[in-house]
Amino acid sequence: MIVDLVSRWEDLGDWRLVAVAGFVALLLLTAALFYVVSRRRAPGEPQGSPREPLPLREHFRELRSRVLISMVALLVGSAICFYFYEEILTLLITPARRVAGDDVSIIYTEVTELLSTTVKVSLLGGLVLALPVILYNVIRFVAPGLTAKERRILFTFLPAALLAFVAGMAFGYFVMIPPALRFLLTFGGDVAEPLIRISNIINIMIRLLFWLGIAFETPLVMYVLATLGIVNARGFSRFRRLWLVVSFVIAAAITPTIDPLNQAIVAVPLIVLYELGVLLARIAGRRSSTALNAEPAGE
Secondary structure, three states: OHHHHHHHHHHOOOHHHHHHHHHHHHHHHHHHHHHHHHHOOOOOOOOOOOOOOOOHHHHHHHHHHHHHHHHHHHHHHHHHHHHOHHHHHHHHHHHHHHHHOOOOEEEOOOOOHHHHHHHHHHHHHHHHHHHHHHHHHHHHHHHHHOOHHHHHHHHHHHHHHHHHHHHHHHHHHHHHHHHHHHHHHHOOOOOOOOEEEHHHHHHHHHHHHHHHHHHOOHHHHHHHHHHOOOOOHHHHHHOHHHHHHHHHHHHHHHOOOOOHHHHHHHHHHHHHHHHHHHHHHHHHHHHHHHHHHHHHHHO
């Protein structure tokens, strides 16, 4: 099923750009809806001020309900992924099969290896599916102690963060992983024939996809920090030279190979993402300065 979907996706050709644009438009619409909802205030609530504090017991009750909802979402997502575990494992194994050929053997050498790998994939897949619910409940829990501006920023950040995470995983699956696996599976091909353990290839795929998804959150985090006034664009610019080194260190930790080319494939996008974050931080700083200059004029 998943293999057929991947092949159909490749057969779309130029229509893939339309599909991606539609997905981005859907997420932008979701961000706009979150922004509109976050602007709604209770009657009599002053703009720009946090809400009335709740008693400690009420905080614990709300925390319990938020954690319970998140756990239920995680369990439901994990159950869905466990039901489709064959399709998910096939999706994660497909890049290796494309490199080594369909005749390559995917094996397991321990009695519980396949089951433990399936459970791991189900839990991580459930976490990905439940991530919108978990992030939403986290934001809703901390929202009463924030100003209206901070609430708008966080609610707008939610769909953008999901989009960035999916973009990072897509970059890893279609751009970074194929050359990395090609290097690993063709190195010393005349000496030995690859017999791939399913736990090994799944762990490599999960690690790469997850950390690349997290890395693509960098510009959004920088923008939020700049919007909240915690760090400005000048502070991020001073860290630029160090980030060049940090990017290659992160790339070396993420990529499973020692090939400099594969590490550069990861490091260069990290550097570009950081520069994008600096640009967004500069835009956020200008907007904050404009808002501060407009307040005296409004008064």
